[in-house]
Amino acid sequence: MPHDHPSHSHEGMSPSGHPYRADNDTALTYWQRMEIAVRELLVEKGAVTPEEVARQIDTMDARSPANGAAVVARAWVDPDFKARLLQDASAASREMGFDIGPLRLIAVENTESVHNLIVCTLCSCYPRNLLGLPPDWYKTRAYRSRAVIEPRAVLREFGVELPDHVQVRVHDSTADMRYVVLPARPAGTEGLDEAELAALVTRDSMIGTGLPRTP
Amino acid sequence: MTERVRVKTMMPPGHVRTPAYLRGKVGVIERELGGFSNPEQLAYGLPAEERPLYRVRFTMEEVWGAAAETPTDTVDAEIFGHWLERL
Numbered sequence: 262m263p264h265d266h267p268s269h270s271h272e273g274m275s276p277s278g279h280p281y282r283a284d285n286d287t288a289l290t291y292w293q294r295m296e297i298a299v300r301e302l303l304v305e306k307g308a309v310t311p312e313e314v315a316r317q318i319d320t321m322d323a324r325s326p327a328n329g330a331a332v333v334a335r336a337w338v339d340p341d342f343k344a345r346l347l348q349d350a351s352a353a354s355r356e357m358g359f360d361i362g363p364l365r366l367i368a369v370e371n372t373e374s375v376h377n378l379i380v381c382t383l384c385s386c387y388p389r390n391l392l393g394l395p396p397d398w399y400k401t402r403a404y405r406s407r408a409v410i411e412p413r414a415v416l417r418e419f420g421v422e423l424p425d426h427v428q429v430r431v432h433d434s435t436a437d438m439r440y441v442v443l444p445a446r447p448a449g450t451e452g453l454d455e456a457e458l459a460a461l462v463t464r465d466s467m468i469g470t471g472l473p474r475t476p
Numbered sequence: 477m478t479e480r481v482r483v484k485t486m487m488p489p490g491h492v493r494t495p496a497y498l499r500g501k502v503g504v505i506e507r508e509l510g511g512f513s514n515p516e517q518l519a520y521g522l523p524a525e526e527r528p529l530y531r532v533r534f535t536m537e538e539v540w541g542a543a544a545e546t547p548t549d550t551v552d553a554e555i556f557g558h559w560l561e562r563l
């Protein structure tokens with residue numbers, strides 16, 4: 262009998278004999294209360310409306326790694342665009358029609374001899390206005406500290422094993438710029454069009470913790 | 477010509493965008509980024525003057541010494557000019 266646990270009673274268990282999971286609610290933190298207070302004051306004083314706040318959240322949620330993947334795929338097929346991207350990644354992203362607001366973006370290129378990795382050791386700076394919200398691990402102290410101390414060990418845990426002749430360049434987003442990795446185009450993709458190439462570009466490959474998929 | 481700089485070792489209180497692990501370390505200017513409002517004032521809603529911002533490249537050997545995972549790997553960070561002394 263799979264659910265016969267003679268060592269303890271079923272009291273407080275679900276009908277199938279498993280413990281109920283605790284609610285995922287905790288008390289508000291100081292800063293959550295602060296955010297609510299400031300937001301309510303701004304609404305009361307007519308500076309913003311709740312609809313505008315909701316619309317901004319929708320706008321941010323609509324941004325996704327697919328935007329960055331489109332930029333990367335364009336750079337893979339268009340050498341002039343790639344040159345403009347490496348010169349000014351904000352302008353190149355806007356050229357493709359992405360609304361990235363005031364984002365100051367730098368693209369760093371992976372080559373046969375260089376692998377780039379993005380981190381923000383101080384907080385969680387991320388090119389949100391192009392790629393959307395960062396993955397949870399990007400904001401952890403473990404990633405933020407280990408990415409600058411032992412980037413190759415971190416990369417191995419993500420499944421990226423780099424040969425010794427490849428230099429790792431870590432980019433710590435400490436101030437006003439944000440970074441996106443331009444991964445190297447995978448071998449065997451000569452026949453693919455731009456949309457098919459974009460489907461190979463993962464979020465992690467634009468952070469540097471991954472490589473693009475291969476077809 | 478590469479321009480070598482050392483990050484100042486000062487430890488002022490408050491909101492500072494210069495990571496502690498780079499203070500006192502020597503790197504080279506990778507590129508100049510132009511002027512940006514000083515976050516040390518901006519964070520407190522104070523009038524913030526524009527300060528030049530640089531991307532500085534450090535070797536892992538410089539940052540971590542003998543403990544470096546791979547000495548020739550590098551870390552780049554954005555450091556404001558008032559945190560740098562030219563060598």
